[in-house]
Amino acid sequence: MLFSSLIFLVMFLPIVLFGYFVLLRKWRPAQNVFLLCASLVFYAWGEPKFVFVMIGSILFNWMMGLLTDRFRDSKSAKLLVALDVAGNLGLLFIFKYLTFTLQNIKSLSGASFDVPQIALPIGISFFTFQAMSYVLDVYRGDGEVQKNPLYVGLYISLFPQLIAGPIVRYQTVAEEISGRKETWADFSEGVNRFLIGFLKKVLLANTMAVIADGIFDSTEPVSAAASWLGLIAYTLQIYYDFAGYSDMGIGLGRMFGFHFLENFDYPYISTSVTEFWRRWHISLGTWFRDYVYIPLGGSRVKKPRLVLNLFVVWLLTGIWHGANWTFVVWGLLYFVLLTVEKLTGIPGKLRGKAWLPVRYIVTMAFVCLGWLVFRAENLSAAWDYLRNMFGAGAAAAGDTFLYYIDNYIVYLVAAVVFSLPAAPWLRKKIDALPKAPRTVCDVLYTVGLIALFLVSVSFVVKGSYNPFIYFNF
Amino acid sequence: MKKALSVIFLTVLCVLFFGTFCSGYFTDLRTMFSGYGGGLKGLILTVMEKDYLDERLNKDVFRHDNWIDLYGGALRLTGVCSLREDDGKHIVRTAGDGLAFVWAQRRPSAQQTEWIRSLRKAALETGADCWYVSIPQKTCPTETVYCDRGAANHSEETDRAYAAVFEDAGYRVLDLHARMHADGLRHEALYYRTDHHWTDSAAFWAACVAAQEIGLPTEHMDPDLYETEVFSKSFLGSEGKHLGRLYVGMDDFELRIPRFATRLTQTSDGEHPRAGTFSDTLFYREYLTRDTFKDSMYGAYLGGDKKLVRIRNELLPRGKRILLFKDSFGNSMASYLAPACGQLDLIDPRFYDGSSVLFAQQGKYDVIVVATTYLDLGKPD
Incomplete structure (x- = not known):
């Protein structure tokens, strides 16, 4: 089920809110069980069979958590953690990478065998990483072991962050699973956040998707201008798609009293690739930093080891996103860029306001190049697209560029503006106003947000284009 | 203020939830549950896998039509002038504030050409005259300005290509384009703004021109002999339904009722024969009050699309026998042509x-007229 679907908005959410806040009010264990059941229904929607994969993962990690806690001070603890990691990664490998691996073995060896086509359980990369985080945090003493399997289930499957994150670390919500406090202020903040995410997803991400998919998937040659437009639209699409979904997840969590950490912080204002990754998919970045990069030695090691550490982290980051060579190359592109930045210290050396535009343009150029590889079906398609952007492609038929500009210019401008910190800037200005005009602004904000929400719902009712990039990650 | 926001949000959710249940969703669920015999487990799996509930919900959601209106209004406000639907339909707004489907350039297929020739051959054998009515499309590159500059207009090339095939096969071609220009009409004016069907006055005009050319009696083709009923701002055509009532508004719908005496019968498959005056026989008034989004007022002509309809003019029993190949927009023209024909x-x-060719062969028609759009032309026999 998607947050930006009618079934979620009209049926699932009202029922869950009613059950949680009205029927089971002030009865925490029942509320938790109810949330777990709701999360499993949410997950099972569309492909019920994969709910068993989820339940298996919950039971396995609950058991491994108990064992790890019990043998924490003995030598077996490391072995248990290794077993847990192997189990989780094994599950991920079977569903996500086995087909890809066999396809590559087949094409390299020339052997003849049937490659099984294995369907991918939704959000498997997210929930396996969360599950590993549970056992690792228990092992490191960063979180209390959870004896109740239902609560481990709730942590792993909690619907606000289930399908597309943010990847919630166990230590972040360990106490809130049984000891959270729902407040009206938190609920209101959650609603506000959910609505903002909903608008980002439905009005901006989906509209950018129309442009990006229309151009990237075009069977006719497209002009260089249209290719540029397609890549810019995809750059905006993936941001709003994922950041919007994260906002909705964080907002929904907040409604139920969970405080998830931020996942995005205006990544498209970054002036270095290092900064970009501090602002983009923060939960994944910190997961790899804390569970892979730092255990490998982090950056306080000799240069060759640093390079190796970065290589491992970015190879894994690339592969985490999908079983395709494009993701590997995308990850390695960042390995190269970040290694260069770390070893040469270039961004730090180019201080001063005069350098900012240069740094910004170079960073965004690399980010966009990365998204081009990320979006392409394969590396050859990425290369062809890149050539087309510089006019080396076939002559274009029709004017795709004009079509998209004529139709979506308002959405494009809005997408660019809101990818910059325009809203916090405006908020700051409003907060500095005297009370009366500030109240007027607040009323206008509330009315505007509700109006835009209703418009977004109308887009969902119409069944307009509603893809979700991170759905299968 | 955020508390007010959450109160409004919860109110919207409540209204949507209860409104949707009351507007048919509950009935759908009940039907689904009562009609399923595969046990609870099977039912759950079916419901979840088939996305049945999602699909029904999009149709049953509380105030569905108003949501579409809001959607269209938002698109209009943000300058979206073209819509590509998942089913491949491409709708574009014109500078005249009309909506038009954009079609790719078409050439007559081998199958269509074959059908055109076979029909001509059958007509020759029975001695029937064979006409092709080349119908002006809603848009024309020399006349229409699309708000979306990326949309191409191939209507003229397509029209010419099809007319050439009919001419080659020996049909007499009634080129309504030429008559349209001679009569000072414009392409878009022939059609409803929100629809791809032509207006009542255009249908009447086309029937007059066709009657003249084919050699039918034209004494009933005087506009003054008809009274026009106008249903103000009440028609939302096929294109309009995709975008709602706030995008370009609604059309006035018209019907012409003869002031002269008429006595007709109409028979069609699966329906009781209708007999009586022109209005009683050919107009289905129930379509005028049906749901704007779910039904089309255009169904008022002959009750909408049917595979075969026979209209007899009891006041002109020796009149010409005509066979007309048409699609939905032809229903209006056919209605006004009926008083001039015997059958x-x-x-x-x-x-x-x-086999439509066989049907034409066996029917002993005086005239066979093909007046369909290219999409619907020439199914294999």
Whole structure:
């Protein structure tokens, strides 16, 4: 089920809110069980069979958590953690990478065998990483072991962050699973956040998707201008798609009293690739930093080891996103860029306001190049697209560029503006106003947000284009 | 203020939830549950896998039509002038504030050419005159300005290509384009703004021109002999339904009722024969009050699309026998042509499942007229 679907908005959410806040009010264990059941229904929607994969993962990690806690001070603890990691990664490998691996073995060896086509359980990369985080945090003493399997289930499957994150670390919500406090202020903040995410997803991400998919998937040659437009639209699409979904997840969590950490912080204002990754998919970045990069030695090691550490982290980051060579190359592109930045210290050396535009343009150029590889079906398609952007492609038929500009210019401008910190800037200005005009602004904000929400719902009712990039990650 | 926001949000959710249940969703669920015999487990799996609930919800959601209106209004406000639907339909707004489907350039297929020739051959054998009515499309590159500069307009090339095939096969071609220009009409004016069907006055005009050219009596083709009923701002055509009532508004719908005496019968498959005056026989008034989004007022002409319709004019029993190949927009023209014919048979090639050529051969018609759009032309026999 998607947050930006009618079934979620009209049926699932009202029922869950009613059950949680009205029927089971002030009865925490029942509320938790109810949330777990709701999360499993949410997950099972569309492909019920994969709910068993989820339940298996919950039971396995609950058991491994108990064992790890019990043998924490003995030598077996490391072995248990290794077993847990192997189990989780094994599950991920079977569903996500086995087909890809066999396809590559087949094409390299020339052997003849049937490659099984294995369907991918939704959000498997997210929930396996969360599950590993549970056992690792228990092992490191960063979180209390959870004896109740239902609560481990709730942590792993909690619907606000289930399908597309943010990847919630166990230590972040360990106490809130049984000891959270729902407040009206938190609920209101959650609603506000959910609505903002909903608008980002439905009005901006989906509209950018129309442009990006229309151009990237075009069977006719497209002009260089249209290719540029397609890549810019995809750059905006993936941001709003994922950041919007994260906002909705964080907002929904907040409604139920969970405080998830931020996942995005205006990544498209970054002036270095290092900064970009501090602002983009923060939960994944910190997961790899804390569970892979730092255990490998982090950056306080000799240069060759640093390079190796970065290589491992970015190879894994690339592969985490999908079983395709494009993701590997995308990850390695960042390995190269970040290694260069770390070893040469270039961004730090180019201080001063005069350098900012240069740094910004170079960073965004690399980010966009990365998204081009990320979006392409394969590396050859990425290369062809890149050539087309510089006019080396076939002559274009029709004017795709004009079509998209004529139709979506308002959405494009809005997408660019809101990818910059325009809203916090405006908020700051409003907060500095005297009370009366500030109240007027607040009323206008509330009315505007509700109006835009209703418009977004109308887009969902119409069944307009509603893809979700991170759905299968 | 955020508390007020959450109160409004919860209110919206409540209204949507209860409103949707009351507006048919509950009935759908009940039907689904009562009709399923595969046990609870099977039911759960079916419901979840088939996305049944999602699909129904999009149709049953509380105030569905108003949501579409809001959607269209938002698109209009943000300058979206073209819509590409998942089913491949491409709708574009014109500078005249009309909506038009954009079609790719078409050339007559081998199958269509073959059908055109076979029909001509059959007509030759029975001695029937064979006409092709080349119908002006809603848009024309020399006349229409699309708000979306990326949309191409191939209507003229397509029209010429099809007319050439009919001419080659020996049909007499009634080129309504030429008559349209001679009569000072414009392409878009022939059609409803929100629809791809032509207006009542255009249908009447086309019937007059066709009657003249084919050699039918034209004494009833005087506009003054008809009274026009206008249903103000009440028609939302096929294109309009995709975008709602706030995008370009609604059309006035018109019907012409003869002031002269008429006595007709109409028979069609699966329906009781209708007999009486022109209005009683050919107009289905129930379509005028049906749901704007779910039904089309255009169904008022002849009750909408049927595979085969026979209209007899009891006041002109020796009048010409005409066979007209038409699709939905032809229903209006056919209605006004009927008082000038002895018998008018209508075949809709989209739905007719027999051999239309054989039907034409056996019917002893005086005139066979093909007046369908390119999409619906020439199904294999």
